[in-house]
Amino acid sequence: LAGPPPPRAALGLPVDGPLVGIAANLRSVKRLDLFLEAAARIAAVRSDVRFVILGDGELRDEIVARVAAMGIADRVHLAGRVPDTAPHLAHLAVGLLTSESEGLSNTLLEYAQAGVPAVAFAVGGNPEVIVEGVTGHLVGFGDDNALADRTLAILAYPARAAAMGQAARRHVAAHHAPEHLAALLDTVADEGTTRF
Numbered sequence: 001l002a003g004p005p006p007p008r009a010a011l012g013l014p015v016d017g018p019l020v021g022i023a024a025n026l027r028s029v030k031r032l033d034l035f036l037e038a039a040a041r042i043a044a045v046r047s048d049v050r051f052v053i054l055g056d057g058e059l060r061d062e063i064v065a066r067v068a069a070m071g072i073a074d075r076v077h078l079a080g081r082v083p084d085t086a087p088h089l090a091h092l093a094v095g096l097l098t099s100e101s102e103g104l105s106n107t108l109l110e111y112a113q114a115g116v117p118a119v120a121f122a123v124g125g126n127p128e129v130i131v132e133g134v135t136g137h138l139v140g141f142g143d144d145n146a147l148a149d150r151t152l153a154i155l156a157y158p159a160r161a162a163a164m165g166q167a168a169r170r171h172v173a174a175h176h177a178p179e180h181l182a183a184l185l186d187t188v189a190d191e192g193t194t195r196f
Contacts, residue, residue, distance in 0.1 A: 005090040011079045017048040018093040018155055023085045023107045026057030034098040034144045036066055036076070041148035043075050046155065054088060056081040089114035093161060094154050100141060102126055104176075111136075112172035117164035119150045129176065135168035 008015050020042065024030040032053065039051045053063070053076070060078065067076045082088060089095065095111035095118045102124035109129060111118045118136035120126045121143075130136045137154070139146035154161045 005087045008091055011052065011054075011077065011082070011088060013052060013077055013079075013091070014050055017050055018046070019050050019052060019091050020094045020096060020151060020155075021052040021054060021089075021092045022096045022098065023054040023089070023110065024097070024099070025055050026053070026059040026063060028059065029100055031098040031100050032059060032063055033066070034142065034147065035096055036063070036070060036072070037144035038096065038098075038147040038151065039076060040070050040072050041145065042151055042155075043072050045152060049075070049093075049155065051076045052079055052092075053077070054079045054082050054085045086110055086114065089116055092116045093158075094119060094136075094151050096120065096147065096151065097126065098147070099123065105129060109172055109176055112168035112176075115162075115165035115169045117154050117161055117168060119147055119154070121147075129172065131167070131171055135164055135171050 013019065020039065022032070022035050024032065026032060035053070042049055063078065067073045089110055092111070092114070095116045097105060097107055097118060097120035099121070100123065104125040108118055108120060108126060112129065112135065118130055120130060120136070120138060121141040122138040123141050127138060130138050132138050137150035139150060154164065
């Protein structure tokens with residue numbers, strides 16, 4: 001059994017208050033600009049919320065400059081490259097994914113395994129992982145207003161958020177566990193079909 005998650009201090013984060021995060025390489029396809037726009041909207045409404053970006057990459061300096069220009073540098077923490085993000089995800093109240101393109105997102109699967117509700121754009125395989133209104137929310141690509149609104153809705157009701165996180169964990173165990181995916185691939189091979 002997994003032990004308790006590492007303390008927030010291990011990532012240099014404040015010890016209390018809701019945490020909204022994203023686990024992503026800092027590349028243009030991940031659209032961290034939209035994450036930051038949503039963060040600014042959430043920060044304007046909720047003074048207690050902090051934001052964390054788990055990942056590193058070529059856009060780090062640009063993101064640092066952007067959060068400073070937006071006036072939210074004290075609210076956004078860039079954790080850098082974390083060898084194993086999974087233990088840290090349990091600290092998130094909501095996990096976001098802002099990519100413009102995705103297959104079957106490992107990030108969304110990891111949020112769900114950690115019992116974290118997610119808000120993401122309805123692109124690629126994201127609708128296969130997020131059950132709208134049950135395990136999180138899907139919004140139209142590029143709509144950072146809706147991204148912020150859905151995140152705020154989850155944050156407003158912690159008990160419901162916890163239930164969504166548990167539903168996400170059950171959903172991913174039932175539909176995306178390694179043994180389930182292996183069985184599905186066997187079925188596809190037996191049928192000679194090309195679903196993927």
